[in-house]
Amino acid sequence: MKLTIEQSDQYATTEIFIKCGQIDLTLEKIIKEIRLYGFSIIGKRNGETHSIKIENIFYFESIDEKTYIYCEKEVYECAQRLWEIEEQLKHINFQRISKNCIINIYKLVSVRPIINYRLEATLENGEKVIVNRNYVMLLKQKLNEQE
């Protein structure tokens, strides 16, 4: 695949132009990721509405039917349900790891086995989340897709 990048002050907006014979699975994935470039999710914090860039999100968690967005330090409340978020982000670097949590796999640092055959995942900000045993295989598959 040939990659050409033209960088100049004369371009006010970023434009991505793809020339291809046919769209294969890899290209389809790249297109999906590009479409999400600049994609953001609305979150509320202290009564204020914020637009949160997807790459700044560490994980989503659902507690008592409320969805929360966890960034490096801040936590926002989100109006969307966890399954809706999962549906939107399933083709990119986000993976459900338990009934109530979806993580950004790019923020994963390591995992370690814990009791009841689950895994404890450590994120870049030091936070720890639990990977339920039913989602271990899916997480493995998602990470393998990235290779």
Place this chain on the structure above:
Amino acid sequence: METMKYYLKIDCYSFTVLILINAVLVWTGIIEDMNISVSIQLFIITSTIAFLMFLTDWLWNRKGEGIKRIFHIMDILISVWLWGVVFENISFSYKDSIITAMVCICTYLCVSGVMVLENRRDADDINNSIKKMRLRNKS
């Protein structure tokens, strides 16, 4: 699907371990020779155990890993003794009951050990993939 796979795995591991323990017991002369029908009975027993463990995990949502493990051992003993009565292949004498309980606990510990190793291997695989992903994302 993943849940079903997990309990099927428990079923297969426990059946393998149980067959192995029985083979050792036959070899050492503690129990009589094992035939095909006993193997099928053992498979029915291990499948019942896996199903009871699924029910226990489903009903027991509270924290407390120790209590859950005690329930799991009870699931095993209940299945073994109930099917033992149905198949008329169990004796409730003091000695035989101790042997049966010991075999059940050994099987449980072996299967748990295998599951722990598998969990560790999954963690290693994931950590390797994470390392590769992070290296690629950095470059």
